Amino acid sequence: MPSSSPITVVGAIMTRDGKIFAARRNPDRSAGGLWEFPGGKIERAEQPEAALRREVDEELGIRVRVGALASRHTTTVGTALIDLACYWAQLGSDDPKSSTDHDEMGWFTPEQLYSLKWSPADVPIIRDAFPRPASVHGQDLRHC
Numbered sequence: 763m764p765s766s767s768p769i770t771v772v773g774a775i776m777t778r779d780g781k782i783f784a785a786r787r788n789p790d791r792s793a794g795g796l797w798e799f800p801g802g803k804i805e806r807a808e809q810p811e812a813a814l815r816r817e818v819d820e821e822l823g824i825r826v827r828v829g830a831l832a833s834r835h836t837t838t839v840g841t842a843l844i845d846l847a848c849y850w851a852q853l854g855s856d857d858p859k860s861s862t863d864h865d866e867m868g869w870f871t872p873e874q875l876y877s878l879k880w881s882p883a884d885v886p887i888i889r890d891a892f893p894r895p896a897s898v899h900g901q902d903l904r905h906c
């Protein structure tokens with residue numbers, strides 16, 4: 763059973779040259795080994811965009827320009843209810859060189875995103891933000 767109140771989390775969908783930045787959580791953390799968008803929990807009275815800039819700076823040491831909301835979903839993950847809001851974002855500095863929170867990171871095409879093992883909270887976000895065309899979606903084609 764999920765605990766009562768959702769954990770409000772923000773993530774940055776950074777895009778560049780048709781690719782998207784994703785990072786894999788360190789194995790010793792909650793949801794360790796799963797891929798995510800950089801970000802984290804919103805602190806009390808913090809605006810989502812400000813929380814996102816703070817979290818990305820803390821974990822990756824980079825600046826981002828935060829744009830529009832890309833997608834938001836609430837998902838049960840283990841015993842937690844995660845309210846994940848992801849925003850389009852652009853890098854405002856050099857590529858991240860290291861992370862305090864991740865053991866792997868990189869830029870991926872939308873199609874490659876689908877081959878990564880994501881936190882369950884990110885799956886509906888990815889489907890919203892990067893819908894697969896029907897022509898490469900075998901399951902959909904079977905219904906034609």
Ligand SMILES: Nc1nc2c([nH]c(=O)n2[C@H]2C[C@H](O)[C@@H](COP(=O)(O)OP(=O)(O)OP(=O)(O)O)O2)c(=O)[nH]1
Nearest residue numbers: 771773791792798799800801802803844881883884
């Ligand atoms: N940043 C981020 N967190 C995500 C995503 N998907 C997802 O389920 N989460 C979860 C993992 C964590 O439980 C929570 C974010 O917490 P956090 O990144 O501030 O990490 P934390 O160390 O404070 O969290 P925790 O290990 O104490 O749970 O949201 C995502 O795409 N980005």
